[in-house]
C-alpha cells in the first residue's frame with residue numbers, strides 16, 4: 001500500500017485549529033488501510049524517529065464485508081456499527097497502536113464516518129468485520145442501535161431517495177450518496193450516538209478526526225455533535241485540549257472551475273464557529289483506478 005503524505009496547510013490559524021503536534025512537528029501521514037499493528041511498528045521504526053507529527057488512520061468502526069468486487073477499500077466507508085473492530089484490527093490492537101505511537105511522539109487522527117451507514121443494497125446478515133448482524137434492507141443496525149427511524153428517508157425529497165442534483169444543498173445533505181443509508185443527524189438520538197462513537201476514540205487517546213463526507217451533513221448538526229466531544233485524554237495531552245477536526249468537502253465536477261455555494265457556506269460557517277474546525281482540500285493526489293488507489 002502506497003504511503004500517502006498529507007502536507008499540512010495550517011495557514012488559517014494554528015491557535016484556533018490546534019492539531020496538538022508534539023515537539024513542534026508539522027506533518028500528518030495517511031496510512032490508508034494499514035493494520036494497527038503495522039502502524040504501531042511504523043511509528044517506532046520510522047515516523048517517530050523521522051519527526052512526523054501524526055498518522056491518519058482508516059475508519060476503525062465495524063464495517064460491511066463485500067464480495068463483489070472482493071473486499072474493496074470502500075467497504076471501510078460503509079459502517080454497520082461503532083464497535084472498534086475493522087479490517088485493520090481489534091480494539092486492543094487499536095489501543096496498543098495509539099499508545100506506542102504516542103510514546104515516540106506521533107498522534108493518531110481518525111477517519112470518522114458519521115453521515116451514513118452501509119449501502120441500501122448491503123443485504124442482511126453477519127457479513128461484517130466483527131460478525132455483528134445487520135439488515136441494510138430494513139435499516140436495522142442493532143449493534144448501535146439504529147433503526148429505520150434514524151434515517152432521512154422522509155426528509156429526502158427526490159424520487160428515488162438518491163442525490164440527483166449536487167447544486168441542491170437539501171438533496172446533498174438529506175438524500176443518499178451513492179445509495180448509502182443517510183443518517184438523520186437532526187435527531188438528538190443520532191447526534192448522541194455519533195458523539196458517543198467519537199468520544200470513545202478520544203478517550204482511547206486519539207488527537208482528532210478527519211470527518212468523512214462533511215458536505216453531506218448540515219453544519220448546524222455537526223456543531224451540536226462537535227459540541228459534545230470530550231477533551232483529549234490527559235495521559236497524552238494538556239488538560240482542556242480539544243480534538244483537532246478537519247473535514248472532507250469533495251467538490252463535484254461541475255464546480256471544478258470555482259467554489260460551490262455549498263463550499264462557501266461551510267467556509268462562512270467555519271469563521272463563525274468557535275470549534276476547532278479545519279477544512280482541508282486536495283491534500284493528497286488520489287487517483288482511482290479499477291477500485292483501488294494507486
Ligand SMILES: [Ca+2]
Pocket residue numbers: 115172173174175182183216217
Ligand atoms: Ca446526510
